[in-house]
Amino acid sequence: MEFGREGMDTMEFLDFTDAGAVVEYERFIQDSKGSFMQSVLWCAVKPDWLHEAVISRDSAGKIAGSMLVLIKRFPPPMKSFLYSPRGPVWDYRNMDVLWDLLRGVWQLSRNYHAYALKADPLIEETDSDRIFALRSAGFTYQPFQEDAQVIQSRNNYLLELRGRNEEELMASFKSKCRYNIKLAQRKGVTCRSYGKERLPEFERLMLETGKRDGFHVRTQEYFARMLDGLGEHCRLYLCDYQGQALSGAVCVQYGGRTCYVYGASTAVHREVMPNYLMQWEMIRWALQSGCEIYDFQGVPCWYDRDNPNYGVYRFKTGFNGRLAVYAGEFRMVFSKRYKSAFDKVLGCLGYQKLM
Structure with missing residues (x-):
């Protein structure tokens, strides 16, 4: 040929x-x-x-x-x-x-x-x-x-950022989502980006999440390669509450798109809603960097309310984006x-x- x-x-x-x-x-x-x-x-x-x-x-x-x-x-x-x-x-x-x-x-x-x-x-x-x-x-x-x-993943959830500021985005979220972000802030949950020094904590969160939700977990060495290899394009986020990491994410920004690639959380202190604050801080990074899209990544089985993974889709829809297949x-x-x-x-x- x-x-x-x-x-x-x-x-x-x-x-x-x-x-x-x-x-x-x-x-x-x-x-x-x-x-x-x-x-x-x-x-x-x-x-x-x-x-x-x-x-x-x-x-x-x-x-x-x-x-x-x-x-x-x-x-x-x-x-x-x-x-x-x-x-x-x-x-x-x-x-x-x-x-x-x-x-x-x-x-x-x-x-x-x-x-x-x-x-x-x-x-x-x-x-x-x-x-x-x-x-x-x-x-x-x-x-x-x-x-x-x-x-x-074929099924992703996207948030369009072009032409919108933080106030407009926050106002566009569903009321329960806005409430949970502000609740986490009032309760004293903090969310910041860190270097490889906190990867052991993120790995523990990943292992707990993988065991709970039944998926294959990447190693700490893999995440270290992401941070090293992608450099300024990649961040490790952790949400802390009372001296404990409650949730974490590895986020990648490239080509006008910020992607929530890996995420994990503990079942402890879910009532302070760390995951909502973590997403908001990563969305803010995307906005500050001039990205056009925030990509929540996979929403498996979004079409099946009885599937155990449907909750992932329900959580992400609180940010009022759109499904991309x-x-x-x-x-x-x-x-x-x-x-x-x-x-x-x-x-x-x-x-x-x-x-």
């Missing part, structure tokens, strides 16, 4: 050792409102993966599209697996750019003996134009994928022979442990 524009070599791979090239790449991702998972900085958080970045340039030599690709190598006879988290980043109206990027992906599949690629671009399921473009380029796509079957995963298979074997690996390890 041939990719790219006839007579033009517009595809290249990012040289991660070239500081100027990396700066140019980062500027493109941020200006394009791309995800922090398409940033070069994300590679430091995933040391068990190799990484490459495919770039397509326009006729003026400017970056027109990009695709950060993580490479997972498995022991023989298994082949490698390619994953582009929240990629590619490109103008969907320019198919030539997409062809360029995929020409690079096919070259990576040969270089790393890859079995398949998964990509989950930051597009909503109603975005038929972008979905059509990706399918036209050779991706296979199955709509209405369940969250348990994909790597990144993303398209999900797009796949490209390079070696059908290994499909069943790789699917079994994913089934045994689970997506979260693999990623």
Whole structure:
């Protein structure tokens, strides 16, 4: 299969050792409102993966599209697996750019003996134009994928910030939400951002939350890599009350969007509502930084009131945002022979442990 524009070599791979090239790449991702998972900085958080970045340039030599690709190598006879988290980043109206990027992906599949690629671009399921473009380029796509079957959550909750100040946002929250934020403040709960020195407390909160709610918990070392690797883009927030950390979060700000990536809390002193104050302080950071979106991230099973996770959705709706359902995963298979074997690996390890 041939990719790219006839007579033009517009595809290249990012040289991660070239500081100027990396700066140019980062500027493109941020200006394009791309995800922090398409940033070069994300590679430091995933040391068990190799990484490459495919770039397509326009006729003026400017970056027109990009695709950060993580490479997972498995022991023989298994082949490698390619994953582009929240990629590619490109103008969907320019198919030539997409062809360029995929020409690079096919070259990576040969270089790393890859079995398949998964990509989950930051597009909503109603975005038929972008979905059509990706399918036209050779991706296979199955709509209405369940969250348990994909790597990144399809169901997110977003708060639009553009053109709004703190007073307007607070007034837009549901009355119970406003009351709980002010209650936490009156009771003396404090919420601030901290460095790695308080990660042990956050890990204890995560372990308690994971046990209570039944989900896989990242290690303290993982969160340390996030803080180190993402630098100024990443913050650890903790809510304290009477000398005890009641709740915490790891929050990432990139490309005009602030994301509540990981959160945890103890069952002790829930009556002082620390989680509401914590969200408000992270929203304030987003506003102060000029972000357009605050992303509460996943709201699993928002459609099922009887599901134990429905409470997550109910809590986030107090901030009066909107539900965003993303398209999900797009796949490209390079070696059908290994499909069943790789699917079994994913089934045994689970997506979260693999990623």
